[in-house]
Amino acid sequence: MTRGAPTVGVVKFASCDGCQLSLLDLEDHLLEITGTFDIVEFAEATSRRSPGPYDVLLVEGSVSTEEQAAEILELRAQARTLVTIGACATAGGIQALRNWADHDEYRRAVYAHPEYVASLATSTPVSSHVRVDAELHGCPIDRGELLELLSALAVGRRPQIREDAVCLACKRRGVVCVTVARGIPCLGPVTNAGCGAICPAMDRGCYGCFGPRPEANMPSLTGSFLASGGTRADVARLFEGFTAYAEPFRTTVSDLRGRGPEEDADAQQ
Amino acid sequence: MHSSDEYAERDIDISMLTRVEGEGSLRLRMRDGVVESARLSIFEAPRYFEKLVEGRKPDEVIDIVARICGICPVAYQMSAVHAFEDCFGVEVEDGVRALRRLMYCGEWIESHALHVYLLHAPDFLGYASAVEMAEDHADIVGRGLQLKRLGNDILALLGGRAIHPVSVRVGGFSRVPRRGELDALRHMLDHAVEWSAETLDWVSTLDAPAFERDVELVSLVHPHEYPMNHGRIVSTRGIDVATGAWRDAFEESQVPDTNALHARTRSGTTYLVGPAARVTQCADRLHPRAGAALRQSGLGGAIAANPYWSIAARAVELLHASSEAVDILDAYTRPDVASVAWEPRAGVAAWSTEAPRGLLFHRYEVDASGFVRAAQIVPPTSQNQGRIEDDLVAFTPTMRDASDAELTHGLEQLVRSYDPCISCATHFLDVEIEEVP
Ligand code: SF4
Ligand code: SF4
Numbered sequence: 287m288t289r290g291a292p293t294v295g296v297v298k299f300a301s302c303d304g305c306q307l308s309l310l311d312l313e314d315h316l317l318e319i320t321g322t323f324d325i326v327e328f329a330e331a332t333s334r335r336s337p338g339p340y341d342v343l344l345v346e347g348s349v350s351t352e353e354q355a356a357e358i359l360e361l362r363a364q365a366r367t368l369v370t371i372g373a374c375a376t377a378g379g380i381q382a383l384r385n386w387a388d389h390d391e392y393r394r395a396v397y398a399h400p401e402y403v404a405s406l407a408t409s410t411p412v413s414s415h416v417r418v419d420a421e422l423h424g425c426p427i428d429r430g431e432l433l434e435l436l437s438a439l440a441v442g443r444r445p446q447i448r449e450d451a452v453c454l455a456c457k458r459r460g461v462v463c464v465t466v467a468r469g470i471p472c473l474g475p476v477t478n479a480g481c482g483a484i485c486p487a488m489d490r491g492c493y494g495c496f497g498p499r500p501e502a503n504m505p506s507l508t509g510s511f512l513a514s515g516g517t518r519a520d521v522a523r524l525f526e527g528f529t530a531y532a533e534p535f536r537t538t539v540s541d542l543r544g545r546g547p548e549e550d551a552d553a554q555q
Numbered sequence: 556m557h558s559s560d561e562y563a564e565r566d567i568d569i570s571m572l573t574r575v576e577g578e579g580s581l582r583l584r585m586r587d588g589v590v591e592s593a594r595l596s597i598f599e600a601p602r603y604f605e606k607l608v609e610g611r612k613p614d615e616v617i618d619i620v621a622r623i624c625g626i627c628p629v630a631y632q633m634s635a636v637h638a639f640e641d642c643f644g645v646e647v648e649d650g651v652r653a654l655r656r657l658m659y660c661g662e663w664i665e666s667h668a669l670h671v672y673l674l675h676a677p678d679f680l681g682y683a684s685a686v687e688m689a690e691d692h693a694d695i696v697g698r699g700l701q702l703k704r705l706g707n708d709i710l711a712l713l714g715g716r717a718i719h720p721v722s723v724r725v726g727g728f729s730r731v732p733r734r735g736e737l738d739a740l741r742h743m744l745d746h747a748v749e750w751s752a753e754t755l756d757w758v759s760t761l762d763a764p765a766f767e768r769d770v771e772l773v774s775l776v777h778p779h780e781y782p783m784n785h786g787r788i789v790s791t792r793g794i795d796v797a798t799g800a801w802r803d804a805f806e807e808s809q810v811p812d813t814n815a816l817h818a819r820t821r822s823g824t825t826y827l828v829g830p831a832a833r834v835t836q837c838a839d840r841l842h843p844r845a846g847a848a849l850r851q852s853g854l855g856g857a858i859a860a861n862p863y864w865s866i867a868a869r870a871v872e873l874l875h876a877s878s879e880a881v882d883i884l885d886a887y888t889r890p891d892v893a894s895v896a897w898e899p900r901a902g903v904a905a906w907s908t909e910a911p912r913g914l915l916f917h918r919y920e921v922d923a924s925g926f927v928r929a930a931q932i933v934p935p936t937s938q939n940q941g942r943i944e945d946d947l948v949a950f951t952p953t954m955r956d957a958s959d960a961e962l963t964h965g966l967e968q969l970v971r972s973y974d975p976c977i978s979c980a981t982h983f984l985d986v987e988i989e990e991v992p
Contacts, residue, residue, distance in 0.1 A: 300600035304625020304718045310673060311717060313704040317696075320686045331673060332684030333967075350600045380622050381602040392606045405601050426625060426718040484715040488722045489730040489893070493618060495719075523615065528622065 292341035292440065295327035297361060299347030299354045300381055300409060304426040305372035305446055306330055306346050312429055322440050338364025341345045348374045348381060350409040362416040369435065370412045373425035373528040377497050380425075382407040382531035385547035386539070408548050411531070420445065425495040426530040428480045451475055451499050456484035464491055471511055476502035490516055497529040504538045518542045581970060583947060590956050591824055593947035595940055595970065598841065612724045612925050613639040620648040620917070620932065621719045624976060626669065629662040629710065630910030631932075634917040639725050641799060642904035645897045650890030651727040652784075654713060657883045658720070659783045659909075660876040661709030664747065665717065666911035667830070667869040667876075668706060670974045671754060672699025675866050678968045695757065698750050704842060705740075705747045707881060712740055727894030734889060741884045747877035752848060755870040759852045764965070766950055770942060771824060772832035772859065776910055781840045781875055782833060784908045789836060790826065795927070799905035801933065818938040824899035825941035828913025829973070830868035835859040839882040842882075845875035862946060862972045869974075899925030903943040910935050912976055927978040936975045943973050 296306050310316065310331060326336035343365035349355050370376050376383070384392055389407035412418055422431050431447055438445035452474035456463060464470040464486050472491035474483070476498055485492045487529060511521045522542035525535045531547065540546040568582050584591045607644075608616045617635050621628035633655065640647065660810055670926035672695070673685040682688040689696040709804045712732060714720020773794065777786030788796050794804045807818050820826055834841070835858060838849060849855055849871045857864040858871075905918040913935035920929040950969055954962050 300602055302622050302625040302628075304622075304628070307669075309716060310669065311703075311707060313700040313707075316700060317686075317689055317693075320689075325686065328684075332686065333677075334683045343589045347600075350602075354600060379602075380607060380619060382601055383607055387606070392603045408600075425622065426716075485721050485729075488715040490721060490724075491639070523611065527618070 291322060293326045293336075293339070294323045295336065295338065295340040295343045295361075295365070296325070297327065297343065297345055298330075299358070299412075299544070300350040301347030301372070301374045301379065303330060303346070305374070305424075306344070307420075308371075308427050308429050308432055309344075311338050312319045312433060315433060319436055323436070323502070340365050342367045342369065345375050346372055348378045348409040348411060349406075349415055350381060355406070355415060357485075358412060358415045361477075362438040363470060366551055367419045367439065368412075368416070369420045369422065370418050370421045371432070372427050373423065373495060373497060374409075375412050376421045376423055376532070377529040378411050378531035380530075382529050382547075383526055384409060385531055386543065386545065389548075421495040422447075423478050423480050423529075428482070431480050450479050450481060451502075452477045452479050452481070452483050452486070452496070455479040455481070456486050459483050459487060461486045464489065466523050469514065471514075471516070473507075473524065474506065476507055493527050494525065494535065495528045497532050502534055504534050508542070538552045565870045570627070575804065581947075581966060583951065583966065585951065588952060590948045590951045593944045593951070595943055595947075595975070602652065605932060606680050608919070608927050608930045611927055613904075613921075613927075616927055616930075617725070618719075618721075623932070623934070625718050626666055626976060627662060627910050627912065629658050629714070629723075630908060630915050631917075631953050632720070632905055633659060633908040634910075634915045634932075635919075636723055636725055637784055637908060638799065638904035638906035638917045638919060639921070641906055642902045642919075643725070643897050643900050645726055647727050647895060648890040650731070650893070651893075653883050653887070654728065654731060654890075655723075656780075656783050657709060657880055658713050658723075660880040660883070661713070661717075663872055663876040663911050664706030664751075665710065665878075666673070667873050668699050668703035668754075670911075671758065671866055671869050671873070672696060672703070674974070675869075675971060676758075677762075678971060679763070679866070698753065702747060702750045702754070702877075705743055705877075708740055708743070712736065722907055724894050726897045727890070729893060731890050731893045734887060737884050737887060741881070743886065744877060744881050748844070748874065748881060751870065751873040752844075752876045754873055755852060755867065758866050758870045759854060761866070763857075763861060763866075764953075764968075765861070766863065766953060767860040767968075768946060769860070770863075770950055771820065771826040772831040772835050773826045773828050773914060773938075774836050774913065775907060776836055777840065779840065781837055781879070782843070782909050787916065788819075788907060791832075791836065794820065798907050799918075801905070801907055801914075802918070805933075805938070807933070807937075817941040818933055819941060825945050826938065827942045828935050828938050829865065830872050830911075830913075830928050831858050831862070831865045832913060833909060834868045834871050841871065842875045842878040844878045845871050848874055855942075858944070862969060865972050865974070900924065912936060912939075912974055914938065934976065936973075939973055939975065943970060943975065 311469050373379050385408045431546045461483055465472045470491045473494040474492040477492050477494045478496035480496045522539055525539050566584055583593045608619055617632050620631040620635050623631050677688050685696050710717040710720055714722045726900045771790050771792045772945045773790040775782035775786035776789040805818055854867045858868045901923040904921050907914050907916045916933040918931040919927045922928055952964050
């Protein structure tokens with residue numbers, strides 16, 4: 287690291303650590319990155335700690351406890367640029383499925399002493415709590431997009447992240463459409479393309495881990511799933527994945543299930 | 556409070572363990588040089604995976620449980636897929652069986668290289684991180700990163716990506732590679748074998764604290780193979796039960812001081828799972844190259860008795876996994892079908908496989924349509940947690956004259972030598988969420 291290099295912090299909330307691991311998975315570029323940036327906080331990788339301030343703060347994980355809801359406010363105040371990384375941080379993650387369920391029942395079922403478990407009823411994206419400067423989608427994020435983001439931040443330009451759907455990535459990659467060829471339900475038409483169409487290339491349908499496209503035509507897609515014989519619950523389960531709490535998947539799930547999620551009562555910021 | 560005790564009492568509080576996966580803390584209370592309690596706490600937010608998989612179908616469960624851990628997603632997929640296949644009576648093709656071992660080889664390489672080089676080695680050499688270590692030892696850190704990358708490459712080839720691969724399905728894979736797709740990887744794996752052998756040579760030169768204890772080691776044991784997806788659950792003190800029968804030999808029981816649940820043997824004792832347990836119990840089933848290197852290192856006894864030498868166990872397994880990966884690729888013919896057809900059956904789907912960090916038990920109650928009705932998942936770190944605490948209690952008196960800073964560092968190192976995966980352990984029964992100071 288060089289003196290005066292931009293400082294970077296990596297922190298986590300409720301998550302699996304996979305997105306921050308993507309940083310270490312940049313193997314070939316890792317030592318380059320640590321030469322460009324001064325990584326001052328990254329508990330998984332270094333014993334040095336820093337409470338801030340940070341030029342760049344990468345945030346993994348969803349907000350799911352009261353401590354986390356307070357901590358994200360403090361971290362925001364310490365961060366010049368705050369970037370959320372991954373479906374947990376950008377959409378609430380798989381754990382946001384509890385937003386549709388009875389949280390107390392979850393707690394009782396999993397823990398012998400639910401009173402020790404200080405978790406909130408909801409798991410919410412960081413953007414429900416504080417302003418976010420940039421987001422990387424995916425469960426996990428794509429290493430190429432992470433590298434592009436860091437390279438752009440290093441020189442102060444806008445990161446170039448492709449904005450289209452998995453379907454187009456299939457076309458670019460020459461992958462035969464799994465829905466047309468084999469009738470496999472696929473969320474490719476409504477999902478962000480950052481992954482490069484990994485699932486269709488592996489002969490299976492996309493399950494939406496890079497999150498919904500803002501312009502997604504949900505009625506058309508759910509209509510075609512229902513028309514090909516899925517029950518409403520079957521179709522709901524297709525969207526009840528890692529980004530279910532992101533709109534418009536959230537409304538689709540609620541419509542199909544006939545019940546909505548808990549409101550973001552704890553996310554008042 | 557008695558003033559004489561004030562000097563003798565000593566509390567060590569490490570509020571955030573670093574270079575471990577996930578967020579945990581360590582609290583130790585001593586009086587007159589005797590440790591009264593040692594508690595490894597986990598303050599990761601719970602994510603309730605056992606509930607999240609209720610009402611889901613087997614292939615959805617495979618996608619979901621991967622997200623328990625970004626470092627060992629394949630382990631979660633493997634325990635789940637074998638549990639369901641066992642319950643439904645699904646027989647996969649031999650080629651599929653081999654590819655699943657290859658996938659596990661990839662995950663062991665990725666995870667062990669991460670721990671040996673990036674998380675653990677800095678302790679032995681006195682650095683705060685591998686990045687700082689790289690300033691003086693660029694070649695060594697570079698070798699670790701390349702090895703890790705090859706593990707990831709195996710996973711990406713078979714699963715589409717290294718973290719949360721997408722291809723594992725009940726009955727086989729969504730897709731299996733053509734032979735030609737493996738050529739580039741095969742070529743690189745010769746290097747992986749070489750670098751793994753160098754890794755063992757190098758860790759053998761490190762200085763580990765002299766700390767030995769007698770522990771019960773638990774792993775899968777298979778008659779012919781080094782254990783991954785098959786075998787019986789066996790211990791060095793006589794436990795021997797079927798792969799899915801974890802509950803016959805172990806239970807999650809309540810620990811009085813913490814009101815938390817830890818895994819214990821049915822006789823109430825702590826035990827250790829992981830690379831040291833596998834290497835000790837299955838040394839004669841290692842790949843011949845890894846077996847010979849282990850004998851030559853002379854570290855077999857130390858691996859069983861001294862937790863710090865788990866770094867050598869990981870190095871031995873790096874050599875095993877890269878050597879076995881070469882053999883699997885050389886023998887590979889593409890299975891006729893990627894996946895065989897199957898029908899769900901009501902029943903209990905229970906299985907254990909060997910995650911990089913040790914035995915990982917899954918149990919699902921499944922209805923006739925294949926929907927999961929209840930789930931139990933016991934990750935390796937939940938099983939090791941009691942053992943880690945016992946070792947902290949035993950170890951601390953050996954540092955009686957150390958300053959608080961030295962003791963803190965020594966304890967952190969000891970915890971790290973287990974490669975605890977707190978993200979995994981969090982979402983399960985043995986969690987106590989505490990106020991973080
Ligand atoms: S988004 Fe997915 S990969 Fe990233 S931390 Fe969350 S669960 Fe893990
Ligand atoms: S195809 Fe869909 S589910 Fe698969 S990796 Fe890409 S975005 Fe995620």
